[in-house]
Amino acid sequence: MFSRxxxxxxxxxxxxxxxxxxxxxxxxxxxxxxxxxxxxxVETKQGTVTDPYGFFEIxxxxxxxxxxITNIGFKTYSAEITVTDQPVKLNVELESTILEFxxxxxxxxxxxxxxxxxVDVLSGDQIKSMEKESLSDVLRMxxxxxxxxxxxxxxxxxxxxxxxxxxxxGGYNNRVLLLLDGFPIQIPNSGAPDWNSLPLESIQxxxxxxxxxxxxxxxxxxxxxxxxxxxxNGEDQSTKIKLGGGxxxxxxxxxxxxxxxxxxxxGVNGMARTSEGHRFNADDQSNRIRSxxxxxxxxxRTYRLSHILSYSDNGHPGFASTPSYRRSERTxxxxxxxxxxxxxxxxxxxxxxxxxKFDTRYYDKDGVPYEKTVGERLYDDITVGLRSEMLITRWExx
Numbered sequence: 001m002f003s004r005x006x007x008x009x010x011x012x013x014x015x016x017x018x019x020x021x022x023x024x025x026x027x028x029x030x031x032x033x034x035x036x037x038x039x040x041x042v043e044t045k046q047g048t049v050t051d052p053y054g055f056f057e058i059x060x061x062x063x064x065x066x067x068x069i070t071n072i073g074f075k076t077y078s079a080e081i082t083v084t085d086q087p088v089k090l091n092v093e094l095e096s097t098i099l100e101f102x103x104x105x106x107x108x109x110x111x112x113x114x115x116x117x118x119v120d121v122l123s124g125d126q127i128k129s130m131e132k133e134s135l136s137d138v139l140r141m142x143x144x145x146x147x148x149x150x151x152x153x154x155x156x157x158x159x160x161x162x163x164x165x166x167x168x169x170g171g172y173n174n175r176v177l178l179l180l181d182g183f184p185i186q187i188p189n190s191g192a193p194d195w196n197s198l199p200l201e202s203i204q205x206x207x208x209x210x211x212x213x214x215x216x217x218x219x220x221x222x223x224x225x226x227x228x229x230x231x232x233n234g235e236d237q238s239t240k241i242k243l244g245g246g247x248x249x250x251x252x253x254x255x256x257x258x259x260x261x262x263x264x265x266x267g268v269n270g271m272a273r274t275s276e277g278h279r280f281n282a283d284d285q286s287n288r289i290r291s292x293x294x295x296x297x298x299x300x301r302t303y304r305l306s307h308i309l310s311y312s313d314n315g316h317p318g319f320a321s322t323p324s325y326r327r328s329e330r331t332x333x334x335x336x337x338x339x340x341x342x343x344x345x346x347x348x349x350x351x352x353x354x355x356x357k358f359d360t361r362y363y364d365k366d367g368v369p370y371e372k373t374v375g376e377r378l379y380d381d382i383t384v385g386l387r388s389e390m391l392i393t394r395w396e397x398x
Contacts, residue, residue, distance in 0.1 A: 019059075019060075019062070019083055019084065019085060019086055019087050019088060020057055020058070020059050020060075020087050020088070021057070021058050021059075021060060021067070021081065021083065021087075021088045021090060022055070022056065022057040022058075022087065022088070022089060022090070023055070023056060023089055023090035023091045023092060024050075024053075024054045024055050024056075024091050024092070025037045025039075025050050025054045025056065025069055025071070025092050025093075025094060026054055026091075026092070026093050026094070027074075027093070027094060027096065028093035028094060028095050028096075029095075029096055031093075033050075033052075033053050033054025033055075034050060034054050034071055034074070034094060035050055035051065035052045035053070035054060036049050036050060036071070037049060037050040037054070037056070037069055037070065037071040037074075037094070038068075038069065038070045038071065039056050039058060039067065039068075039069055040067070040068045040069075040070070041058070041060065041065050041066070041067055042065070042066040042067075042068060043063075043065050043066065044060065044065070046058065046060070060083050061083065062083050062084055062085065063082075063083060064080065064081070064082045064083075065080070065081050065082075065083065066078065066079070066080055066081075067079055067081055067090070069092055069094065071094060072099070073096055073097065073099065074094035074095060074096055074097060075094065075095045075096075075097045077092050077094055119207045119208055119209040119210075119225075119227075120142070120207070120208045120209075120210065121205055121206070121207055121208075122138075122142065122205060122206040122208070123205050124203065124204050124205055124231070127200075127203060127205075127206070132152070132200075133152055133153065133200075133252070133273075134152045134153050134195065134200060135195060135198045135200045135203070135228070136149055136152060136157045136159070136195050137152040138200065138206070139159065139206075139226070142206075142208060144161055144162055144210050145159070145160070145161055145208065145210070145226075146158075146159075146160045146161075146163065147159055147160075148160075150282065150316070150317050150318075151277065151278060151282050151284075151317070153195075153196065153273070153275065153284045153286065153314070154195075154282070154284065154314060154316075154317075155195070155196070155312075155314045155316060155328055155330075156192075156316065157192070157195050159176050159178070159226075160175070160176065160223060161176050161208075161210045161223040161224035162210060162223065162224070164176065164222060164223025164224065165223055175220065175221075175222040175223035176220070176221070176223045176224055176225070176226065177213070177217050177218070177220045177221035177224075177225045177226070178193050178225075178226050178228070179225065179226065179227040179228065180198070180227075180228050180230070180334065180336075181227075181228070181229060181230055181306075181336060181338075182227060182352070183334075183336055183352070183354040183356075183385065184220075184356075184383070184385070185198075185334065185356060186220065186383075187356075187358050187360075187381050188381045188382075188383060189358075189360075189379050189381050191220070194310065194312070194330055194332045194358060196284070196286045196288075196310060196312035196314065196330070196332075197288055197308060197310030197312065197330075197332040197334070198228065199230065199269055199271070199288060199290045199308060200271075201242075201254045201256060201269055201271055202230045202231055202256075202269045202290050203228055203229065203230060203231070204229050204230060204231040204232075205229045206226065206227070206228055206229070207225075207226070207227040207229065208224065208225075208226050208227075209224050209225040209226075209227075210224045211224060212224070213225050230290070230292075230306070231267075232265065232267070232292060232294050232304060237258065237259050237260070238256075238257070238258045239255075239256070239257045239258075240254075240255070240256040240257075241253070241254070241255050241256075242254045242255075247278075248275055248276045248277055248278055249274075249275065249276045250273075250274070250275040250276075251273070251274055251275075252271070252272070252273040252274075253271070253272055253273075254269070254270065254271040254272075255268070255269070255270045255271075256268075256269050256270075257269075263295050263296055263297050264293070264294070264295055265292075265293070265294040265295075265296075266291075266292070266293055266294075267290075267291070267292050267294075268289070268290070268291050269289070269290040269291075270288070270289040270290075271286070271287070271288050271289075272286070272287045273285070273286045273287075274286075277315065277317070279317055279320075280317060280323050281315035281316065281317045281318070281323065281324060281325065281326075281327070281365055282315055282317040283314070283315050284312070284313070284314045284315070285312065285313045285314070286310070286311070286312045286314075287310070287311045287312070288308065288309065288310035288311070289308070289309050289310075290306065290307070290308045290309075291306070291307055292304060292305065292306035292307070293305050293306075299341075299342065300340075300341070300342045300348070301340065301341040301342070302338075302339070302340045302341075303338070303339045303340070304336075304337070304338050305336070305337050306334075306335075306336045306337075307333070307334065307335050307336075308332070308333070308334040309331075309332070309333055310330075310331070310332040310333075311329070311330070311331050311332075312329065312330055313327070313328075313329040314327065314328055314329075315327050315365065316328065325364055325365040325368040325369075325372050326362060326363075326364065326365070326374060327362070327363055327364070327365050328360060328361065328362045328363070329360070329361050329363075330358060330359065330360045330361075331358075331359045332356075332357070332358050332359075333355070333356065333357040333358075334354070334355075334356055335354065335355040335356075336352070336353070336354045337352065337353045337354070338350070338351070338352045338353075339351045339352075346392060347390065347391070347392060348390075348391045349388070349389070349390055349391070350387075350388070350389040350390075350391055351387070351388050351389075352385075352386070352387040352388075353385070353386050353387075354383075354384070354385050355382070355383070355384050355385075356381075356382065356383040356384075357380075357381070357382045357383075358379070358380070358381040358382075359378075359379075359380055360378070360379040360380075360381075361376065361377070361378050361379075362374075362376065362377045362378075362379075363375075363376045363377075364376075
């Protein structure tokens with residue numbers, strides 16, 4: 001006896017009939033076509049835009065839909081449509097409207113003193129509101145700027161704009177040029193500035209050009225340029241003293257004094273800081289003083305002389321898995337002179353001279369194990385520069 005099993009498969013084919021929705025979008029005030037108007041189907045989340053002649057077309061299966069048409073400066077159009085087996089024509093006229101917004105904060109672009117390109121500017125008030133304790137800590141808050149360090153007042157800081165600089169062992173911020181009042185301040189031996197010597201308490205604003213600038217500033221500026229502008233505009237007479245402290249036996253004090261008499265302005269800024277650090281060999285000690293003398297008259301002539309003297313003694317903590325016993329102390333000098341004077345209608349001359357000197361000693365921490373001993377190394381670096389310009393302007397840029 002044979003048994004046969006028959007299996008029957010049933011196929012169900014669903015055919016959904018649809019059609020095309022097409023039409024035009026125009027301005028009801030003048031009848032002109034509106035290009036790039038947004039066409040949106042709420043239920044299917046499909047969309048398209050009108051062509052340069054205000055025409056649009058979209059395919060949909062048979063059903064009921066909500067269509068929305070929007071464009072900046074016009075009221076939103078919304079309607080219910082039903083798609084069957086016949087094409088749907090939809091010609092819409094949008095009504096213009098006034099755009100109303102709540103309060104908008106606009107941050108403009110500022111022209112740098114060194115050229116005609118536009119740069120982002122961080123004002124002195126913005127710097128103060130951050131309540132940071134070092135310049136490297138301030139820069140890491142800027143968009144597009146990446147700053148790496150063991151601690152905010154450490155010796156080794158890597159600065160990169162848009163990922164342009166190499167990271168250790170490739171080099172420290174070797175593709176971002178750092179300027180102080182328009183003068184380069186990198187140490188020739190390492191290509192990095194002495195971060196502990198930069199007077200955050202004296203910075204009036206920070207200009208950041210985050211585009212490649214090698215054609216104007218040289219190879220060190222392939223990733224961008226950061227220009228630190230110090231404050232030369234003293235009041236008639238003012239003195240400010242700040243005292244601070246914190247964890248890890250941290251203490252810091254700063255003094256700012258301005259005197260202005262007639263066309264002359266004299267200023268002094270000083271800072272002293274000490275901290276035991278948050279981990280092994282992360283302590284730091286920094287002392288710096290900045291002084292300047294400036295002359296400016298009503299004829300547009302400006303002359304200034306400034307000097308920064310800094311001393312720092314820092315530990316290099318290394319990594320948690322491989323702590324370092326290395327330390328370094330450094331004395332830095334920045335001497336800058338600048339003169340500006342008109343020589344004719346709309347034409348002026350500018351002369352600048354700068355000298356940077358760095359004396360650095362690397363040494364081992366007390367109690368270093370014998371196998372970790374490296375010994376003492378001394379580095380003396382000096383940079384001298386002279387610049388003269390003829391400017392098509394009557395007022396100084398410096």
